[in-house]
Amino acid sequence: MQVTQNRPIGALAALAAIALGATACGGGDISKAEQSNASASSAAAANNKCGTINMAVNPWVSYEASAYVVGEIAKSKLGCTVNYKELKEDVSWQGFGTGEVDVVIEDWGHPDLEKKFMKDKGGDGSAEDGGPNGNKGIIHWYVPPWLAAAHPDILDYQNLNKYAADFKTSESGGQGQFLGSDPSYVQFDEAIIKNLDLNFKVVFSGGEAASLEAFKKAEANKEWLIGYFWEPQYLFADVPLKAVKLPPYTDGCQDDPAKVACDYPDTVLEKIFSTKWAAKTDDAGVAFVKKFQWSNEDQNTVAKYIAVDKMDPAAAAKKWIDANPDKVKAWLG
Amino acid sequence: MTTPADSSALQVRGLWKIFGPKAERLIGTPDAALSRAELQRKSGHVIGVRDVSFDVAPGEVFVVMGLSGSGKSTLVRLLTRLIEPTAGTVVLDGQELTAMDDAALRQVRRDKISMVFQHFGLLPHRKVIDNVAFGLEIRGDNKTNRRARAQNMINLVGLSGYEQNFPDQLSGGMQQRVGLARALAGDPAVLMFDEPFSALDPLIRRDMQKEVIRLHDEVGKTMVFITHDLDEALKLGDRILIMRDGEIVQIGQPDEIIGAPADDYVRDFVADVNKAHVLTLRWVMRPPSSDLEGVGAPTLNQSTIVRTAARTVLAHQGVVRVVDDAGSFVGVVDDEDILRVVVAEQDHE
Amino acid sequence: MTTTTSPGVTRRGRAAAAPPAIDPRPRWQPALVILLVWFVVWLFTRGHDTLVLLGRDKTSVMNALNDFRDHMLAGRDTNPLMRITGALADAFRSMVTWLQRLISIPAEPRPVPRIGWLGVTAVATWLGYALANWRIALLTLGTFVSFGLFGYWSDSMDLLIIVGVSVLICVVIGLPLGILAGTKKRANGVIEPVLDLLQTMPTFVYLLPIVLFFGIGAASAVVATMLYAVPPLIRIAAHGIRSVPATMIEVADSLGQTRWQRLRTVQLPIAKRTIIVGLNQTTMAALSMATIASFVDGPGLGKPVLAGLRINDVGTALIPGLLIVAIAIMLDRGTTAASERADVIARGGGLKPPVHRALLVGGGLAAVAALWLSTQKFWAAEFTDRGIGRRIANVADHAVDSVTSSISPFTGSIKDGITYGLLNPLQSFIAESPWWLAFLAIAALAFVLGGWKSFVPALACLAGIRFFGEWHNAMITLAMTLVATLLCMAIAVVVGVAMARSPRTDLAVRPFLDAGQTIPAFVYLVPVLALFGPSRFTGIIAALAYAAPVAIKLVADGVKGVSATTMEAARSTGASRLQQIRKVQLPMARASLVLATNQGLLFVLAMAVIAGMVGAGALGYDVVLGTTRSEEWGKGAAAGITIVLLGILLDRIARRAAEPAPKETQWLSLPRGRR
Known part of the structure; x- marks a missing residue:
């Protein structure tokens, strides 16, 4: 029985081996492409070769836009190998040490992670600051535009308790509901609420999409909603959310997560590199990623391609790259 | 019974099996003398076999008979240590099984004893021939030898042509023939049968009984045969051991069991038996009133079965003379004696 | 055949001889008393000592867990355990x-994998025919082609x-x-x-x-x-x-x-x-x-599903989700047919008609030719994406959008009803009790329901939950779990009995149950999220979708297992349909019901983490937090351990409370005889 069963497999394995062997000497179009690839990469090696880029893709659309634009340029213009890795922020940082991640293209500031992984902050030195990526990150508490128009005084945190009852939902247990977002984002809302004596309870939406959906729905149906949101985000083009004023950010007011009672700072979004990867001075890919910077508008354009037009991120990036040759050229020059 | 112990094929002395923790401590204590139910109530131990001793002569068919729960199946397993005895000895061909280590025991099982099981115990994933050769394979015979041997056995049990079938393609009777062939294949000194035919329907059972008799005539093996069917016991057994509650009630030849039941239990048991088929003249004859009684009448051996004798006796007016093996005149029977057995039979029916 | 009889068995056997003792006090009476006492004390102590832990607060145990993690990470190159796992x-x-480069991703410097789609598909199809039959071959062909057709070739190969x-x-x-x-x-x-x-x-x-x-x-x-x-x-x-x-x-x-x-x-x-x-x-x-x-x-394929969840697009999540179901069907039917076929061959039934043999050889040659082509030609190596997947995804997305928006008022009232009527009161009762009150009450319940054998593990689990500092969240999760299990069993009994009583219903429902068990939970999270918003109820629905199929199957099989003779006897007494169900089928299927409840509990609890991602908070949220933020790893680990402890706690109480039901696992969920 063994024999009868194994015979077809064995025969096939032998034939497969022959067929695969044939690829070495075959004359198909793939072999030609392979040869030209091989010679191209050896030619590239002569002047400026590009190795592999392990690109972390963190879970929000604008990040995806930046990651894919960088990745697709590196692939198509420099011949790099780009591996996209869909990871949350923290996991990405841990990947620097193991060589699984080379680039985080949009970092919103993680003092704790910097302390752990950056040499100058006392960490193990597996990560280094790659400089600003050109985007400005803004985090606030937001309400839908209709609400700001109907109750202008709601835009000051001191008046929030007055409206707490209107924000009540089945989830908030008698208090007003505050919509938090993806657990992996930088959020201090529970502490802020507690320390400002606000009669609210944080309910987490779970992710970017859920928050987005909630704000869209709130605007469309004139529902009461207050929550954590951020720019750059393509939603603002359709629904210009209004920020609620909190006590202004001062240096160090968010150092102790339990005692936060201030607004989020505007963040210059940074690139973070794996130290080992960034040290490859003769790598064209490294040089390009170090140089890359773009605006919130550009990012929103690509993000919209992805999220609203439902384009594949790589295709969305390509569309933008084709439309903006001069910007691309400047990064590569 | 008169066989000297050292020449017997199988010798069993003082065999006990008590189920339950630390059962060996009970042997020899007064508790061991308690009835099954009492002991169970007292300590939770269950007596499977109690103090059983017997001998089986070479070539003999020794039947162990009892109702379910009598301990007969346990007994047969004790004989090969498929169940470990609590106490007692089993000697096979002069070797004490109960004293052997695992390896020696395994060797005995491979070479000297085979067993035929109630539910056949055939391996469903093996063809008939491979089932028959199974034991040979286990003891390491080479492939050509065991194939040839297995083929012989298959021919012997009348299954030629079915070698390449799988067990579930055969009828129950045929499956048990495979079991028989497997047991015979290793050319064992002793064959053990554990109620081999009780799962078969009556007609097939009769065929198989005939088959066993035929095989016994052909190969002459010593056989220990377990059954709950008295007719089967009487038909096959040279001697019969009757068990109840783990104890021996009676050991004897078939006509002894019927003719002289040891107690009411056995008497009850044999009440429905077709006595004419079993009893010999020895059990129905009466002593002659004088040496000359029935002179000139036909003479029959005392071991003639009543049914066989009936025609002669009934055809003859008056008594018929009965002689023993040596030819000396031991008794007479007349129509009355024969009819008592035969008519009693019909009353029952 | 006689086998070893242990004293315990015989003692029980003897007891059976006497008329069965009737328990003078049913177990639920003391349980009710405990609940009553709990309620009364709750009235006065409510809100005290609830051990609420705010989002970023951590206990010393959690910090210790964090330190442990840091220690392990720091010792990545020296710690022997870390080196082995590394x-x-x-x-x-x-x-x-290596395998990916063979069939899934470009094997540099080749611009494509070493074997292209045509080769893989041909070989898989041929194997399906050689090892099973032509039906499986067609199924395999269809599945593999759909990988490429919908644009998920590489992800499918990876999976x-x-x-x-x-x-x-x-x-x-x-x-x-x-x-x-x-x-x-x-x-x-x-x-x-x-x-x-x-x-x-x-x-x-x-x-x-x-x-x-x-x-x-x-x-x-x-x-x-x-x-x-x-x-x-x-x-x-x-x-x-x-x-x-x-x-x-x-x-x-x-x-x-x-x-x-x-x-x-x-x-x-x-x-x-x-x-x-x-x-x-x-x-x-x-x-x-x-x-x-x-x-x-x-x-x-999990990746595109996750991506779909991220951009809230049902269509994007749905197609890879369905491909996963297709793979499941292919593997399930394929392995089953192949093993049956192997049996037939092993039993000498392998003699094939010449046509079959010719097909086998011809197919093999064709497969090899396809294999060779796929290493040489681009069209055979890379599946050109024709955007079919995208178009279907858009249609699906729009369809779901319009359905959800049209039924959302209705579903909203269901959500409010269950949340306000059941979930909130229960949660406030359990989670707003002082921790010591809930601790004592649950331990006492464990004792009266299951005796020492459930009291001891319950005590250990409760102590563990208290130790790891997630008490309040554990109680919220417990409340959600109980509500979800209740709903799950209600559905399971209704659907399960219907399936057991009508083969046609069974035939119609079962494929959905199979799919429900295979499709990744986060596929249906998107529409559910759209309907109910981020809330505990969404979490409960997600848990239900995951747990209900198993529970329904168990109940259906259990009820079906009630013997035909018994049912005939019941009908002969003139019992109505409802009486038959209530008085005969359900009581006799008790073991299955208990098993279903137990499985339901565990499955619901297993979804606690998914629930945490859609606004249900509590333990699930902290686990997600722990996986995503390094400084919260310890908290996540504590929450994870707490979920496990909660599972053991519920399992032990349910199992003992339902004695003499024997314990079984989901993997051996065959219909069982009654005792």
Whole structure:
């Protein structure tokens, strides 16, 4: 029985081996492409070769836009190998040490992670600051535009308790509901609420999409909603959310997560590199990623391609790259 | 019974099996003398076999008979240590099984004893021939030898042509023939049968009984045969051991069991038996009133079965003379004696 | 045949001779008293000592866990354990990468994998024909072509690779362990509790420690998948070996077999069919876990599903989700047919008609030709994406959008009804009790319902929950779990009884149950989220969708198992349909109902983490937090452990409370006889 069963497999394995062997000497179009690839990469090696880029893709659309634009340029213009890795922020940082991640293209500031992984902050030195990526990150508490128009005084945190009852939902247990977002984002809302004596309870939406959906729905149906949101985000083009004023950010007011009672700072979004990867001075890919910077508008354009037009991120990036040759050229020059 | 112990094929002395923790401590204590139910109530131990001793002569068919729960199946397993005895000895061909280590025991099982099981115990994933050769394979015979041997056995049990079938393609009777062939294949000194035919329907059972008799005539093996069917016991057994509650009630030849039941239990048991088929003249004859009684009448051996004798006796007016093996005149029977057995039979029916 | 009779059994046997004793006080009466006392004390103490832990607060235990993690990470190059797991991770990773370069990703400097879609599809189809039959071949062909057609070729291959590698390791590890557990009682005593633990542990809880030891990516995916998938193989293999008829073992012994001979010639061949069932179960489990492993960057179809969830697009999540179902069907039917076929061949039925042989040879040659082509030509190597997947996704997305918006007022009222009517009161009762009150009350309930045997583990679990500092969240999760289980059982009884009573209903419903068990939970999260918004109710629905199919099947099979004679007797007394169900079928299917409840509880709890991602908060949220933010790892680990403890607590109480129902596992959920 063994024999009868194994015979077809064995025969096939032998034939497969022959067929695969044939690829070495075959004359198909793939072999030609392979040869030209091989010679191209050896030619590239002569002047400026590009190795592999392990690109972390963190879970929000604008990040995806930046990651894919960088990745697709590196692939198509420099011949790099780009591996996209869909990871949350923290996991990405841990990947620097193991060589699984080379680039985080949009970092919103993680003092704790910097302390752990950056040499100058006392960490193990597996990560280094790659400089600003050109985007400005803004985090606030937001309400839908209709609400700001109907109750202008709601835009000051001191008046929030007055409206707490209107924000009540089945989830908030008698208090007003505050919509938090993806657990992996930088959020201090529970502490802020507690320390400002606000009669609210944080309910987490779970992710970017859920928050987005909630704000869209709130605007469309004139529902009461207050929550954590951020720019750059393509939603603002359709629904210009209004920020609620909190006590202004001062240096160090968010150092102790339990005692936060201030607004989020505007963040210059940074690139973070794996130290080992960034040290490859003769790598064209490294040089390009170090140089890359773009605006919130550009990012929103690509993000919209992805999220609203439902384009594949790589295709969305390509569309933008084709439309903006001069910007691309400047990064590569 | 008169066989000297050292020449017997199988010798069993003082065999006990008590189920339950630390059962060996009970042997020899007064508790061991308690009835099954009492002991169970007292300590939770269950007596499977109690103090059983017997001998089986070479070539003999020794039947162990009892109702379910009598301990007969346990007994047969004790004989090969498929169940470990609590106490007692089993000697096979002069070797004490109960004293052997695992390896020696395994060797005995491979070479000297085979067993035929109630539910056949055939391996469903093996063809008939491979089932028959199974034991040979286990003891390491080479492939050509065991194939040839297995083929012989298959021919012997009348299954030629079915070698390449799988067990579930055969009828129950045929499956048990495979079991028989497997047991015979290793050319064992002793064959053990554990109620081999009780799962078969009556007609097939009769065929198989005939088959066993035929095989016994052909190969002459010593056989220990377990059954709950008295007719089967009487038909096959040279001697019969009757068990109840783990104890021996009676050991004897078939006509002894019927003719002289040891107690009411056995008497009850044999009440429905077709006595004419079993009893010999020895059990129905009466002593002659004088040496000359029935002179000139036909003479029959005392071991003639009543049914066989009936025609002669009934055809003859008056008594018929009965002689023993040596030819000396031991008794007479007349129509009355024969009819008592035969008519009693019909009353029952 | 007489076998060893233990004293315990005989004592029980004797008791049975006397008229059965009637328990003068039913167990629910003291339970009711405890609940009443709990309620009264709650009225006065409510809101005190509830041990609420704010989002970023941590207890010292959690910090200690964090320190442990940092210590392990810092010792990545020196700690022997970390080095072993690191080496294993490298081995798994390179194995997966090698396979990926073979069929899934470009094998540099080739612009395409070494074997293209045409070759893989042709070989798979041919194997389907050679090992099973032409139906399986067609199924395989269809499945593989749809991978490419919908634009998920590479992700599908990745998923198959992860599943394949994991199942391979499962066999290497699981089969010997299964044999050990099946033949050695003592080994089983050690293995069984470990399997219990592995199967009680929610899948996401695995990921935390695994990522620590094996890093992110393929290696963790393989390890997590393997850990999740190996228990059924071990259990079922052991079960198969144990259920080899005693006669066969006796035969083997009477012929003088050694242990090894017995295993090789009797136990394994006879248990083979059962072991193959186990392998099939393991493959299915591997498929579902491999999908979830995309949370730690495991390659495969889980990734596009997750991406769909991220951009809230049902269509994007749905197609890969359905492809996963297609793979499940293909693997399930394929392995089953192949094993049946192997049986036929083994039994000499392998003589094939010449047509078949010609097809086999011709097909083989064609497959090789396709293989060769796919290494040479671009069209045969890369599936050109025609955007079919995108178009279908858009249609699906719009359809779901319009359905959700039109029924959302209706569903909203269901949500409010259950939240305000059931969930909120229960949660406020359990979670707003002082911790010591709930602690004592639950322990007391465990005692009156299950005696010492559930009191002791309950006490240990409660103490553990208290120790890890997630008390308040644990109580919220408990409330949600209870509500979800209640709903789950209500659905299971209604649907299960309907299925059992009408074969047609069964036929219609069962495929949906099968799909519901296979499709990754986060596919249907998107529309549910759209309907109910981020809330505990959404979490409950997600849990229901996951747990209900299993519970329904168990109830249906249990009710179906009520003998026809009994039902005839019931009908002959003139019982109405409702009476038949209520007085005969349900009571007689009690064991199945208990089993279904128990399974329902565990499945619902397993979804606590998913629930945490859609606004249900509590323990699930903290686990997600722990996987995503490094400074919260300790908190996540504590929450994960707490989920496990909660699972054991509920399991022990439910199991003992339902005595004499024997314990069983989801993997052996065959209809059982009644006692």
